[in-house]
Amino acid sequence: MELNVIGAKSLTVSDEVFGGEYKKALVHQVVTAYQAGGRAGTKAQLSRGDLSGTTMKFKKQKGGGARHGDYRAPIFVGGGVTFAAKPRSFEQKVNRKAYRVAIRSIVAELNRQGRLKVVSELSIEKASTKAMIAKLAELEVKGRVLLVSEDATEALYLSARNIPYIHVVDVLALNPVSLVGSDFVVMTVDAVKKVEEWLA
Numbered sequence: 001m002e003l004n005v006i007g008a009k010s011l012t013v014s015d016e017v018f019g020g021e022y023k024k025a026l027v028h029q030v031v032t033a034y035q036a037g038g039r040a041g042t043k044a045q046l047s048r049g050d051l052s053g054t055t056m057k058f059k060k061q062k063g064g065g066a067r068h069g070d071y072r073a074p075i076f077v078g079g080g081v082t083f084a085a086k087p088r089s090f091e092q093k094v095n096r097k098a099y100r101v102a103i104r105s106i107v108a109e110l111n112r113q114g115r116l117k118v119v120s121e122l123s124i125e126k127a128s129t130k131a132m133i134a135k136l137a138e139l140e141v142k143g144r145v146l147l148v149s150e151d152a153t154e155a156l157y158l159s160a161r162n163i164p165y166i167h168v169v170d171v172l173a174l175n176p177v178s179l180v181g182s183d184f185v186v187m188t189v190d191a192v193k194k195v196e197e198w199l200a
Contacts, residue, residue, distance in 0.1 A: 003111070003192065006139065008120040011189055017199045018116075020108040023101065030102035031176045033092035041088050048072040048080030099176075104199045106179045117141060117186045122149045127158035136166070143183030148174060150190035171195055 001019050002010040051072045059065030074082045110116040117139055124131050136145065144165040149156065152170045160166045167178060171194040179185060187195070 003116075003118050005118045005120060005189060008189070011118060011192060013192065014196055014200055017104050017196050018108055018111045020104055022109045022112075023105045026098060026102050027105055027176065027180070030094055030099055031180055033094045034175060034177050036090040036092050039090040041090050043085045044087055045081040045084040047082075047084035048074060050084070051080050100199050102176055103174070103179070106176060107185075107195065107199070110179070110185055115182075115184050117184060118189060118192055119186060120189055122147055122156060122186070122188050123153070124155045124159050127155045129159055129162045132159035132163060132166070136163075139186060141184040141186060144181060146178055146182040146185045148185060148187040148191045148195075150188055150194055171198070 001013060001015045003013050003018060005011050053070065053072055055070050055072075057069055058071055059068065061067060071079065073079050107116065119139065122135075124135070136142070145167070147156070147160065147166065147168045148171060149168065150171055152168050157168050160168045167182075169178065171191050174195070
């Protein structure tokens with residue numbers, strides 16, 4: 001299939017990568033797993049066994065006091081938590097092949113909806129927010145925009161960082177969450193070739 005390249009000849013790409021079927025369930029699974037993998041999982045609480053203090057009965061068995069063993073019981077202020085949270089990993093296993101199929105599915109859907117723009121290059125000589133705004137206006141993209149370049153320069157990063165919802169990544173940093181959360185994805189020709197090579 002052919003991809004339109006803004007300001008240059010069209011680019012021939014794989015139908016499988018840029019025109020494949022959209023697999024909604026798989027995309028949801030991969031996006032959820034990616035977000036879960038970013039969780040710290042460091043929440044920690046103390047159970048009654050973790051608290052310091054005496055285990056001696058604090059009141060006599062009879063005559064009031066409800067036969068309680070110690071003050072570390074969860075019903076008391078300062079007592080332990082009943083089902084205390086402990087540090088854990090939220091990571092979910094996703095096969096590499098399934099991950100690639102999900103990325104391929106997202107890219108194909110972006111292309112079908114006309115939200116994938118291909119340019120010959122994304123080069124800015126000097127870091128300039130004004131130049132970046134002009135570039136985006138020229139490309140007719142707005143909202144949340146993801147700029148994908150094979151060799152993203154420092155000038156490109158610096159030009160985009162002061163504009164809300166504009167993100168610059170290289171092909172290696174491409175992930176399902178940033179793709180799904182973008183209104184438009186702008187890729188360079190070199191980035192398209194690299195993505196095609198990765199997902200084919």
